Amino acid sequence: MKKKLWSMSFNSATLVLIPAAIGINYLGKLFAGLLKLPLWLDSIGTCIAAVLAGPIVGAICGAANNIIYGLTMDPISTIYALTNIGIGIAVGILAHKGFMKNIKGAILTGLVVGVVAVIISTPLNIIFWGGTTGNIWGDALYAWCASQGMPVWISSGLDELVVDVPDKLAVVLIVFAIMKGLPKNLVSLFHSDEEIENLDHTDELK
Amino acid sequence: MKTISLYVDKGTMLNKIAPESKIWYVIAAITIPALMGTRWAGIVLIAVSAALLLYGKVLKRTLPLLAVSGFVLLTVLIIQGMFWWGNETPLFALGPAVFYREGVNYALGILINIINILMSFCVLILTTKPSDMMENFVRRGFSPRFGYVFISVFQIIPQMTETMSTITDAQRSRGMETEGSLAVRIKAFIPLIAPVIMSSLINTKERALALEVRGFNSRKKKTFLNDEVKTAGDRYIQIALPVLIIAAAVWRVTQWLA
Numbered sequence: 147m148k149k150k151l152w153s154m155s156f157n158s159a160t161l162v163l164i165p166a167a168i169g170i171n172y173l174g175k176l177f178a179g180l181l182k183l184p185l186w187l188d189s190i191g192t193c194i195a196a197v198l199a200g201p202i203v204g205a206i207c208g209a210a211n212n213i214i215y216g217l218t219m220d221p222i223s224t225i226y227a228l229t230n231i232g233i234g235i236a237v238g239i240l241a242h243k244g245f246m247k248n249i250k251g252a253i254l255t256g257l258v259v260g261v262v263a264v265i266i267s268t269p270l271n272i273i274f275w276g277g278t279t280g281n282i283w284g285d286a287l288y289a290w291c292a293s294q295g296m297p298v299w300i301s302s303g304l305d306e307l308v309v310d311v312p313d314k315l316a317v318v319l320i321v322f323a324i325m326k327g328l329p330k331n332l333v334s335l336f337h338s339d340e341e342i343e344n345l346d347h348t349d350e351l352k
Numbered sequence: 353m354k355t356i357s358l359y360v361d362k363g364t365m366l367n368k369i370a371p372e373s374k375i376w377y378v379i380a381a382i383t384i385p386a387l388m389g390t391r392w393a394g395i396v397l398i399a400v401s402a403a404l405l406l407y408g409k410v411l412k413r414t415l416p417l418l419a420v421s422g423f424v425l426l427t428v429l430i431i432q433g434m435f436w437w438g439n440e441t442p443l444f445a446l447g448p449a450v451f452y453r454e455g456v457n458y459a460l461g462i463l464i465n466i467i468n469i470l471m472s473f474c475v476l477i478l479t480t481k482p483s484d485m486m487e488n489f490v491r492r493g494f495s496p497r498f499g500y501v502f503i504s505v506f507q508i509i510p511q512m513t514e515t516m517s518t519i520t521d522a523q524r525s526r527g528m529e530t531e532g533s534l535a536v537r538i539k540a541f542i543p544l545i546a547p548v549i550m551s552s553l554i555n556t557k558e559r560a561l562a563l564e565v566r567g568f569n570s571r572k573k574k575t576f577l578n579d580e581v582k583t584a585g586d587r588y589i590q591i592a593l594p595v596l597i598i599a600a601a602v603w604r605v606t607q608w609l610a
Contacts (some may be wrong), residue, residue, distance in 0.1 A: 158560040158568055161497055165505040166552045169512040170545075172356075176516070177545055181530060181537040194549070214505050217482060218356050220420050221473030222466065276462045278431055280424035285431055292435035320542065324549055335557055 151200060151242050159335040160199045167191030167207045168214060174317075184283070185313045192230055193237045193259075193321040197246055199336040201238025208234040222274065229266045236262045237318070246322060256318035260311030267310065268303045277302030284309040356509050358413065359481050366408035366475070368581065371485040372492075373589040374476040377404075380593040381472030385465065387600040394464040401471035410478040418470055425463055432459040482506055487576060496574045500563075512552055519547050 170191030178187040192211060196204025208230025216224030236259045237246075245251035271277055277298050278285045284305040291301035325333075361367055366374075381401065385394040405411040433443075436455030443453045483503050490499040523543055524530065530540045 156497075158563050159556060161501055162504070162556045162559045162563065163553075164501045165508045166556045168505050169508045169552060170549050172509050173512055173516055173548055174545060176513070177541060181540055181544075183534075183537060183541065187541070190545070190549070194553070210502060210505070214502065216473070217477050217485075218358060219417070221417070221470050221477070222421060224473075274462070274466065275424065276428055276432055276436075276458065278424070278428055280427060285427055289431050289435045292431070292437065295437070298437070320545070323542065324546060327546070327550070328553065332553060332557060335560070 151239070152202060153200060154202060156203070157336075160203055163195055163199055163336060164203065164207050164210060167195035168211045170194060171207075171211050184281075185316055186309075187313065187317055187320070189230060189233055189314070189317050190320055192234050193317055194324065196234045196238035197241040197321060197325060198333060199238075200242065201235040203336075204234025204238040205231045206234070208232075225270055225274065226267065228270065229263050232262045232266045233259055233314070237321075246318075246325065249322065252318055252322035253315065256315035257311065259318060260307075260314035263310045263314055264303060264306045267306050268299065271306060272298060272302050277305065279305050279309055281305075281309045357482050357506055358417070358478055360410060360413065360478065361481075362409040362479075364408045364479075365583075365585075366404065366410075366479040369583050369589065370581070370586045371476070371480045371488050373586045373593075374480060376590055376593040378472045378476050380597050381475075382469055383597050384600045385468060387597070387604050389604060391461060391464055393600075394468045398464070398468050398471055401468070401475055404475050405471065405478070408475070408479050410474070413478055414471065414474045417474055418467070421466060421470060425466060428462050429456065429459045432456070432462070484578070487578060488580070490574075491576065491580060497568070500568070508552075512548060515551060516544075516548050520544060 168191055171188050172191075174190040175186060175188035178185055189208070192204055192207045195207040209227045212223050212225075212227035212230050216222075216227075237255065240246065240251075240255045240258060245255045268277075271279060278288050287308055288301045288305035291304060292298075381397045385391075385397060402411065405414055430449075433451040433455040434449055436452065436458050438454040438458070439452035441453040443451050443456055445451070483506070486494075486499045486502050490496050520530070523540075528540060528543060529536050530544075531537070
């Protein structure tokens with residue numbers, strides 16, 4: 147039985163998955179910072195939630211994640227909730243289509259998600275930051291493009307692309323590795339609308 | 353208990369007024385300069401936010417928040433100052449790097465906008481307890497189940513950070529290197545994060561059971577732990593701020609027509 151893609155019914159397990167996913171996002175970011183990795187790795191939880199419970203839950207995780215960051219540490223990140231919603235939806239749909247079952251599909255998913263993130267983030271970067279991202283490599287590329295006279299949306303898009311695509315690729319591959327190791331009974335917990343086959347026929351007799 | 357929230361109770365008026373009033377302030381502080389399209393509006397609102405924060409005794413606590421974006425703002429100033437498209441008139445030079453008037457001017461616009469957004473958010477987040485804010489939203493009709501989701505994040509993150517330090521210690525004691533070349537550090541990421549993720553996902557199962565046992569899915573009307581605090585000022589604030597936003601929009605339209 148395949149679960150419905152756009153289901154809006156959430157069981158308790160799905161609801162408690164959301165704070166856990168946000169916590170995972172936070173830890174990913176923390177570890178990446180501690181290990182001084184050149185990536186953000188702050189959307190692992192959103193992607194896990196999207197794979198486990200579908201695009202709607204993924205999108206809710208993404209939005210809630212950035213709103214909570216916004217209310218605690220970094221107000222500007224609130225607006226990037228839009229990017230994380232996009233990431234959640236993209237991963238949810240692709241996982242539902244079976245892309246996360248093998249490594250090739252996972253790589254493809256990572257690339258698609260990276261591009262989705264770039265498409266949503268670039269206009270936000272231009273509106274709020276004039277197009278730069280704060281990442282040294284990306285901004286160096288932006289400065290080079292600007293000095294070559296390229297339009298702002300190309301410079302800014304490339305700036306975001308060189309940071310976001312490797313980041314999302316790494317995130318999706320980590321998620322893929324983790325999903326492989328998750329116990330099956332845990333995975334089934336989040337499929338709230340799967341039909342339960344009943345071996346007991348008392349209902350029909352009524 | 354450790355918390356990730358930056359809220360502190362200083363017992364001032366800012367702590368007492370309703371979260372909605374402060375949210376209206378954030379909306380007004382962001383939309384009014386955007387609607388009016390002048391920098392002065394942004395500068396005035398930064399001053400207003402600073403005054404409010406000073407009054408709320410939390411001005412010092414805004415510094416770490418500003419520092420988060422401060423570095424990025426510095427790069428904006430450097431990059432736009434040197435490479436912005438409209439750059440023509442040199443302003444000053446630091447060695448081989450020439451800064452232009454137009455680019456610096458453009459960067460200043462970004463600076464004012466971002467600092468204004470940050471400061472107005474600070475007025476809200478440094479003086480409001482997240483759980484109070486959520487409780488108020490639920491009173492206004494927000495789903496209590498999602499209210500729980502939001503509030504529990506504030507409890508889960510400190511818990512997970514603790515698990516994380518336990519796991520880091522455990523992996524180090526097994527001889528895992530967490531410092532060194534990039535390859536070493538990348539390799540360290542998976543054995544550090546995977547156990548935390550696994551354990552937190554497995555915990556969700558127990559948490560869900562615990563919630564259901566306590567009637568989480570019950571359709572009965574929920575009651576609130578705290579009484580709603582209302583101050584006389586709230587009503588005026590919640591009328592005055594939307595009026596100001598509309599006034600800013602009207603002013604802009606008349607500017608267009610003139």
